Amino acid sequence: MASPPSDVIAAIATAPGRGGIGVVRISGPNLSSLAAVFSGREPQARLAQFARFRDAAGALIDEGLLLWFPAPHSFTGEDIIELQGHGGPVVMQMLLARCLELGARLAEPGEFTRRAFLNGKLDLAQAESVADLIEASTAAAARSAVRSLAGSFSKEVQGLCERLIDLRMLVEATLDFPDEDVDFLIEAKAFERIEVVASELRAILDRARQGSLLRNGLHVVLVGQPNVGKSSLLNRLAGEERAIVTDIAGTTRDALRETIQIEGIPLHITDTAGLRETTDEVEKIGIARTWAEIARADVVVRLVDVRAGLTEADAAIDARLPAGVERITVFNKVDLVAREPGREDGEEGVRLYLSAKAGMGVEQLRAELLRVAGWHRHGEDVILARERHLIALREALARVEAALEARHALELMAEELRLAQEAVNEITGEFTPDDLLGVIFSRFCIGK
Numbered sequence: 001m002a003s004p005p006s007d008v009i010a011a012i013a014t015a016p017g018r019g020g021i022g023v024v025r026i027s028g029p030n031l032s033s034l035a036a037v038f039s040g041r042e043p044q045a046r047l048a049q050f051a052r053f054r055d056a057a058g059a060l061i062d063e064g065l066l067l068w069f070p071a072p073h074s075f076t077g078e079d080i081i082e083l084q085g086h087g088g089p090v091v092m093q094m095l096l097a098r099c100l101e102l103g104a105r106l107a108e109p110g111e112f113t114r115r116a117f118l119n120g121k122l123d124l125a126q127a128e129s130v131a132d133l134i135e136a137s138t139a140a141a142a143r144s145a146v147r148s149l150a151g152s153f154s155k156e157v158q159g160l161c162e163r164l165i166d167l168r169m170l171v172e173a174t175l176d177f178p179d180e181d182v183d184f185l186i187e188a189k190a191f192e193r194i195e196v197v198a199s200e201l202r203a204i205l206d207r208a209r210q211g212s213l214l215r216n217g218l219h220v221v222l223v224g225q226p227n228v229g230k231s232s233l234l235n236r237l238a239g240e241e242r243a244i245v246t247d248i249a250g251t252t253r254d255a256l257r258e259t260i261q262i263e264g265i266p267l268h269i270t271d272t273a274g275l276r277e278t279t280d281e282v283e284k285i286g287i288a289r290t291w292a293e294i295a296r297a298d299v300v301v302r303l304v305d306v307r308a309g310l311t312e313a314d315a316a317i318d319a320r321l322p323a324g325v326e327r328i329t330v331f332n333k334v335d336l337v338a339r340e341p342g343r344e345d346g347e348e349g350v351r352l353y354l355s356a357k358a359g360m361g362v363e364q365l366r367a368e369l370l371r372v373a374g375w376h377r378h379g380e381d382v383i384l385a386r387e388r389h390l391i392a393l394r395e396a397l398a399r400v401e402a403a404l405e406a407r408h409a410l411e412l413m414a415e416e417l418r419l420a421q422e423a424v425n426e427i428t429g430e431f432t433p434d435d436l437l438g439v440i441f442s443r444f445c446i447g448k
């Protein structure tokens with residue numbers, strides 16, 4: 001039996017646990033003889049073949065299908081074998097063990113996608129969108145990821161890149177011929193064209209920021225005195241009875257988190273222990289956690305009982321909130337005072353009047369949460385950006401703006417344009433250093 005070369009990688013590609021089918025994927029060079037071992041005959045390209053998978057002693061491990069994708073027409077660009085068996089964890093492990101016995105090694109996290117990138121099957125932004133698609137927590141995020149995977153974001157980035165290259169050539173040509181001068185650039189409309197690139201970058205950045213909201217969502221923390229209705233509001237927002245609601249003050253001792261969706265944006269909402277002076281040791285721990293949650297929040301929703309209004313204790317909480325955090329004050333239990341739900345601008349920010357229990361005015365809170373988050377996109381053109389992309393786009397924009405400033409120092413201008421192009425290229429991975437690639441792919445799971 002021919003043993004395959006050592007850079008053959010294998011992994012269980014399906015999710016752990018039990019399922020109807022499970023898939024073991026193998027990638028590497030020259031795998032046709034390995035495929036023949038599993039299928040018992042000459043494998044046929046891109047056709048599902050019934051096969052009996054056997055261990056070294058010839059005993060049956062499973063019956064299933066074998067798929068054979070010879071290079072270069074495969075996900076990784078190498079030979080790929082897919083073994084589809086029954087989706088039980090033990091069967092899958094036995095099948096994987098058989099692959100390792102036959103000379104494959106266990107794939108590292110993201111190694112299949114990394115090979116696809118290195119073989120030019122995907123650029124870096126597309127490779128990342130594979131992970132984003134799998135991890136998407138909302139349908140809107142999944143749709144955006146699959147658009148990036150299909151290359152729409154990469155195409156825009158390449159378009160920007162080409163325009164920057166043209167502009168660089170123009171400016172550098174002016175530098176090379178001393179009798180050419182700024183007039184030549186003016187005639188070639190170079191400055192207008194740089195302006196256009198800058199405004200395109202701004203537009204892409206805005207869409208990317210919206211995508212970052214889709215991807216990462218918003219961290220919302222509910223704070224307030226015990227019994228003002230924090231848990232009731234979380235239940236109301238989540239639409240289910242998950243947090244414990246009681247009449248006894250101080251029941252919610254630990255932070256409870258729910259992720260809900262508003263217009264496809266994941267909102268991670270944390271219900272916290274009531275922030276009040278206490279001697280109860282357990283409650284004190286809960287309160288310390290509350291402050292830790294607040295430190296990570298994008299939005300703090302401060303609840304008060306409309307009957308009590310804002311108290312000194314609430315003012316004390318307000319004074320301790322971090323400076324940059326958005327805040328919304330909710331006056332809850334309007335049903336008890338026969339007040340209409342609604343919105344008002346208070347000196348400390350937006351005030352909403354609602355009833356968590358009766359559900360009145362809760363829609364307005366949802367809208368307000370999206371507004372403070374800066375969500376304004378509803379279209380298909382949101383870019384599911386990663387922090388890395390935002391940084392690169394911001395850097396490129398800063399460089400392009402600096403190039404415009406440098407219109408009387410053409411060498412500087414050329415240099416700024418070069419740096420802008422480099423920043424843009426980082427998104428698709430043309431100039432991405434190996435260690436960064438390592439970081440990006442290590443966050444994938446095994447089998448991707």
Ligand code: GDP
Binds near residue numbers: 231246252333356
């Ligand atoms: P928390 O301690 O702030 O989490 O408060 P809970 O959500 O546990 O609520 C405390 C009590 O207030 C419970 O009896 C709730 O049913 C009640 N409650 C909460 N919201 C409302 C509301 O909008 N109207 C009325 N009438 N009661 C409410």
Ligand code: ZN
Binds near residue numbers: 231232244251252
């Ligand atoms: Zn509670």
